[in-house]
Amino acid sequence: MADSSAQKSLRSLPDPSAARESTGPAPSAHSADDMPDIVDIVMEMSGDDAQEGGKLPSPDPRQKSPAHLEHLADRARGYVEAASSANTRRAYAADWKHFSSWCRRQGLSPMPPEPQTVGLYITACASGAATGDKKPNSVSTIERRLSSLSWNFSQRGQALDRKDRHIATVMAGIRNKHASPPRQKEAILPEDLIAMLETLDRGTLRGLRDRTMLLIGFTGGLRRSEIVGVDVGRDQTEDGRGWIEILDKGMLVTLRGKTGWREVEIGRGSSDATCPVVALQTWLKLARIAHGPLFRRVTGQGKKVGAERLNGQEVARLVKRAALAAGVRGDLAEGDRALKFAGHSLRAGLASSAEVDERYVQKQLGHTSAEMTRRYQRRRDRFRVNLTKAAGL
CATH class of the missing domain: 1.10.150.130 (Tyrosine recombinase, N-terminal domain)
Structure with missing residues (x-):
């Protein structure tokens, strides 16, 4: 042969x-x-x-x-x-x-x-x-x-x-x-996010910070490095990767990401309990942050805010910890559930749940192609079109 x-x-x-x-x-x-x-x-x-x-x-x-x-x-x-x-x-x-x-x-x-x-x-x-x-x-x-x-x-x-x-x-x-099929992280859907927020301690600064990171990460479709890289204002730190502006209808996040500079619009929510802008304003006020990194380490049993910026791993740990505590994907074994969640679960959640034109989701996530955005839409389009019935069967 x-x-x-x-x-x-x-x-x-x-x-x-x-x-x-x-x-x-x-x-x-x-x-x-x-x-x-x-x-x-x-x-x-x-x-x-x-x-x-x-x-x-x-x-x-x-x-x-x-x-x-x-x-x-x-x-x-x-x-x-x-x-x-x-x-x-x-x-x-x-x-x-x-x-x-x-x-x-x-x-x-x-x-x-x-x-x-x-x-x-x-x-x-x-x-x-x-x-x-x-x-x-x-x-x-x-x-x-x-x-x-x-x-x-x-x-x-x-x-x-x-x-x-x-x-x-x-x-x-x-x-x-x-080669094997890609192992994608589980998408955090809106109902999952609400359950995760309920597991966080409302009485501590750490709980308030974590709540704000989850809401901004989800509604902005941000990468974990983008979440922790944001400053309160422009040109405030050497390692900052962007800044925020709070406006009447929401907040504008200017980011330097993988594809260059982009602006991310995060609108106000229908309820204060799940509004990312309200959560951010409360965090800034109670943590007394007016300059420098937006999300910082909290010490002293969750009551003292330091000056050091969080790293991206903290976001991944937060998402995993909150998802497990909320019982997200409780149908899986504990070991399997722990592998399902990470920082990208927030981006995938927005892409999978936002019922708007795909172009808006692509712009929010900062993707250069619609194909990349579709990779994040875990369950959005499954069985939306039933070709079996359309064929007459």
Whole structure:
């Protein structure tokens, strides 16, 4: 029987022992693992160079930036960091370390980017051979590792050809064999949210804060990082990702999210008990917050408000804790219920329950495509159109 293209690609992958002979000794841990400071590689052009056509001399990465350019280098570092979130940078660094460590164990070199080596690496990830506990990586994890490798290679002045058959064909086989349906978090519906609010202590600042976060997160369709990243006013903190404005008909939340700046309108509710604007005004008044982060840590048995901003994990823990306490999805076992809820449950809840034109939901969630918005609509359109009856059966 003729070999498939995937089998041929796998046969053409290099043997680790041959790679040791051809590539020479593996690079040092310093050169393999450390991210290059791309800002410090500042090229200094002399007047003679400019007269000869402006060709820049090849820079030495180890050479320190000229003193008169240090302030620009410092600012450029800040722009480099602002290009991606801290979580993304941590993931990129961890994936590069994982790949480099695997290469050293196999006697392979991480640089330059060789599609054959990357093909072997993702095969090891899929089979569990690339991890210490022998647990195979999921398809989504492997795809993220590939993206991380591409970014890391590009920062080192190299390009990884992900369309090369040694990568593309192997990755297609991994998807076909190991891909599974996405595991989405459960959507918090309005009746669920009301039950969750009742589980919170109305007599403490912590309970009031948590109540406000749930209402704003749901009605705004906000990500957990957006909820905790909001300030009371504009340009009040260096790490702020937006601010609020309270108006007659509701509140306007200006956010810097994944897709850029956007404005989110949160209208007033029909009842003070479930109105996000009333909850916010009460929180600001009793917590005596007029400047800085909107949602902060509460100490002293829930009665003292600190200055430190909450992190996104606190939102996920709050949603899970309140959902379990309210008995949401009580038809499931306790262990299964705990895995169903997270910060995204609030965004999914708004998308699934708001009976309006899909375009308004898409705008509120900050999605660039209607297809992405539909992924959040967990149960909204199920069986709304019955093609069985429409066909006459």
